[in-house]
Amino acid sequence: xxxxxxxxxxxGNSKEQQLSLxxxxxxxxxxxxxxxxxxxxxxDSMQDLLCTxxxxxxxxxxxxxxxxxxxxxxxxxxxxxxxxxxxxxTRFGHEMMLCKANDQDLIKGLAPPxxxxxxxxxxxxxxxADSSMSSGHRQNLSSGDEHVKNEDLLGLLMSQDHxxxxxxxxxxxxxxxxxxxxEHLIRAxxxxxxxxxxxxxxxxxRIRSHGEEEDLTEALALLQSTQSTLEELxxxxxxxxxxxxGSAAALxxxxxxxxxxxxxxxxxxxxxxxxxxxxxYCQKAPPALSSSTHVFQSVHQLLHTxxxxxxxxxxxxxxxxxxTQTVKELQTEKRYWSRGEKHTLPNQLEELKNKYVTFxxxxxx
Numbered sequence: 001x002x003x004x005x006x007x008x009x010x011x012g013n014s015k016e017q018q019l020s021l022x023x024x025x026x027x028x029x030x031x032x033x034x035x036x037x038x039x040x041x042x043x044d045s046m047q048d049l050l051c052t053x054x055x056x057x058x059x060x061x062x063x064x065x066x067x068x069x070x071x072x073x074x075x076x077x078x079x080x081x082x083x084x085x086x087x088x089x090t091r092f093g094h095e096m097m098l099c100k101a102n103d104q105d106l107i108k109g110l111a112p113p114x115x116x117x118x119x120x121x122x123x124x125x126x127x128x129a130d131s132s133m134s135s136g137h138r139q140n141l142s143s144g145d146e147h148v149k150n151e152d153l154l155g156l157l158m159s160q161d162h163x164x165x166x167x168x169x170x171x172x173x174x175x176x177x178x179x180x181x182x183e184h185l186i187r188a189x190x191x192x193x194x195x196x197x198x199x200x201x202x203x204x205x206r207i208r209s210h211g212e213e214e215d216l217t218e219a220l221a222l223l224q225s226t227q228s229t230l231e232e233l234x235x236x237x238x239x240x241x242x243x244x245x246g247s248a249a250a251l252x253x254x255x256x257x258x259x260x261x262x263x264x265x266x267x268x269x270x271x272x273x274x275x276x277x278x279x280x281y282c283q284k285a286p287p288a289l290s291s292s293t294h295v296f297q298s299v300h301q302l303l304h305t306x307x308x309x310x311x312x313x314x315x316x317x318x319x320x321x322x323x324t325q326t327v328k329e330l331q332t333e334k335r336y337w338s339r340g341e342k343h344t345l346p347n348q349l350e351e352l353k354n355k356y357v358t359f360x361x362x363x364x365x
Contacts, residue, residue, distance in 0.1 A: 017043035019117040026124045034060050051116045053109035064123050122265050
């Protein structure tokens with residue numbers, strides 16, 4: 001497998017080129033036969049391979065999908081049309097929640113290069129997660145084999161053929177004392193054990209009963225604390241509550257694996273964006289607040305007072321306009337008087353004025 005030299009000039013500085021190098025190296029690390037033997041050294045060449053529509057790129061996608069789900073091998077082999085294969089790729093990517101249901105441009109290689117590379121990286125992360133789980137399973141199997149070997153060895157040592165050797169090891173017969181001295185030591189030892197046993201039996205029983213009560217109290221308190229903790233966790237975890245039968249598939253191993261993969265991808269993307277774009281802004285010192293805050297407060301109060309005066313003037317103007325309109329209607333509206341004639345208010349006033357003048361002239365004469 002050809003290693004790619006880590007050179008900034010060779011790998012490129014743009015996000016697309018860096019991601020192209022990462023995806024290409026990951027494919028080589030996973031043993032993809034479609035990139036083995038290409039010996040690409042420039043990031044631009046890797047980006048053209050991964051982001052340009054071609055039959056080779058389609059075969060790489062096919063290898064990635066089969067690596068994620070080996071059961072797709074037979075299904076892909078029965079498809080003859082490239083368009084049907086692309087539709088199947090899109091459907092599988094949508095089921096893994098990595099693309100949209102009709103996002104065929106992403107599968108064909110017509111989408112922006114950065115989006116294609118992120119999609120490929122997410123697929124490869126799923127393969128890496130599966131491989132790590134498989135290696136852990138193999139490690140568990142190997143440890144299980146060691147356990148079986150230890151059990152076999154223990155069973156061999158405890159067999160009837162080696163029982164005499166085991167008794168000899170546990171009870172050695174090499175004793176330097178003579179027979180009568182050994183007999184005297186045995187009697188003295190048994191008498192001492194009997195005397196000490198009579199003294200300590202009562203105290204030992206009291207201590208043992210007290211210790212058992214303390215252990216039982218501690219165990220009961222620990223059990224109650226654990227039960228209360230579990231009840232609190234069950235209240236917080238909504239998915240542990242009773243659900244309809246249709247929602248049971250939400251906790252399937254495949255869905256959980258996809259959710260964990262998505263979370264890992266989001267964390268990786270956020271870490272990359274933070275280190276490249278946000279880190280410089282987050283490390284800046286906060287801006288210093290101005291000491292002339294009373295000026296802004298005074299300006300705010302003056303503007304508020306001005307707004308209130310303008311509102312009052314506007315209301316006064318509207319009231320004046322309404323009164324003017326009412327007076328105009330009273331002056332121009334036609335009214336019916338007792339003799340059945342139609343007159344407006346100005347005409348009626350003029351008529352009253354004329355009658356008053358006539359009355360004064362008659363009175364003076």
